[in-house]
Amino acid sequence: MKYSVVIPAAGQGKRMKLNKNKQFLLLEDKPVIVHTLNTFQNDNWCEEIIIVANKDEIEQITQLTNIYKISKVSKVVSGGTERQHSVRNGLKELGGDKIVLIHDGARPFVKEEHIHRLVEETEKTEAAILAVPIKDTVKMSEGEFVSHTVDRSSLWSVQTPQAFRLQAILSAHEWAEKNNFLGTDDASLMEKLDKPVSIVTGDYFNIKLTTREDIVFASFILRVRRGELV
Ligand SMILES: Nc1ccn([C@@H]2O[C@H](COP(=O)(O)OP(=O)(O)OP(=O)(O)O)[C@@H](O)[C@H]2O)c(=O)n1
Ligand SMILES: C[C@](O)(CO)[C@H](O)COP(=O)(O)O
Numbered sequence: 001m002k003y004s005v006v007i008p009a010a011g012q013g014k015r016m017k018l019n020k021n022k023q024f025l026l027l028e029d030k031p032v033i034v035h036t037l038n039t040f041q042n043d044n045w046c047e048e049i050i051i052v053a054n055k056d057e058i059e060q061i062t063q064l065t066n067i068y069k070i071s072k073v074s075k076v077v078s079g080g081t082e083r084q085h086s087v088r089n090g091l092k093e094l095g096g097d098k099i100v101l102i103h104d105g106a107r108p109f110v111k112e113e114h115i116h117r118l119v120e121e122t123e124k125t126e127a128a129i130l131a132v133p134i135k136d137t138v139k140m141s142e143g144e145f146v147s148h149t150v151d152r153s154s155l156w157s158v159q160t161p162q163a164f165r166l167q168a169i170l171s172a173h174e175w176a177e178k179n180n181f182l183g184t185d186d187a188s189l190m191e192k193l194d195k196p197v198s199i200v201t202g203d204y205f206n207i208k209l210t211t212r213e214d215i216v217f218a219s220f221i222l223r224v225r226r227g228e229l230v
Helices: 032-041 055-067 083-091 112-124 166-178 187-192 213-225
Strands: 003-009 046-053 073-078 099-102 127-133 138-142 145-150 156-165 198-201
Touching (some): 003 083, 032 046, 032 055, 032 112, 046 055, 046 083, 055 073, 073 083, 083 166, 099 166, 112 156, 112 198, 156 166, 156 187, 166 187
Parallel strands (some): 003 046, 046 073
Antiparallel strands (some): 099 156, 138 145
16 A cells, blocks of 8 residues: 655744744754654655645755655645645645645654554545544633533544545645635544544554653653663
């Protein structure tokens, strides 16, 4: 089985509160984005990588792909003001009706086995997402007070990659653009069109580097992956 992947990496990293894009943060010896790209470069099911970058970071990211020999990168295109716009710019570089994965550049720890399960699931349906069951109790609020506690038995913490048939997700993005709908993930666009989205259970190590604490977690995850910690 084969797929292409779009890597949105054109955010500002505001919540990280650093003076640079979190994709360039060094995790041990390599930038975050290189850790992410290597997973797909090393996966023989992956045929093509499209990176979406801030327009003034395209050259820097292109240089990194040359330095680290990420040869599957076919294009580095500029992003948009929202993640959804960046993803759309990346999707437009692809053709045919292949399987396409959309994976945050800020998620360097996704496992190949989970990527493959997503692709296999998408062969059967049109959309599949990686997610993990919520572990905490979840409550809704009204002002400063709890309004009610949500039944968490059917709640998921959704991650990326998210996998789709290319034409299906392109149509969903076109619908969202025409109807001014902005979703925080790509699967929500399919849901708005009443398309089924399968859930594949991933693992809790597939974090998105969002706030500074995540840098600490990332350094431990790397040690776990090397077998240094349980
Ligand atoms: N306009 C945007 C916004 C986000 N992203 C990418 O989408 C992924 C998930 O977004 P997020 O973690 O929110 O990144 P930022 O938007 O950079 O973070 P913040 O909201 O803290 O600024 C990241 O790899 C980010 O680079 C993107 O390509 N284009
Ligand atoms: C796509 C995503 O990573 C799934 O959890 C998440 O919605 C991205 O949200 P962000 O605010 O753009 O990081």
